[in-house]
Amino acid sequence: MRFKIILEEDEDVGGFIASCSGLPGCFSQGDTVEEAIENIKEAIQVCLESLAEDELHKPF
16 A cells, blocks of 8 residues: 655654654654654554454444
């Protein structure tokens, strides 16, 4: 799967904030662009696993 990510420079604290527009509430951050991208990839994986788990526990 491919997801669009948005990277923004965090002017207050420094580093970068990453979000995934296709998964509301899926955010991460990093000190560098590369770190923020790697961290959002992990966050996307966790979000997808959580959504799959929720589907398993849905009542019929």
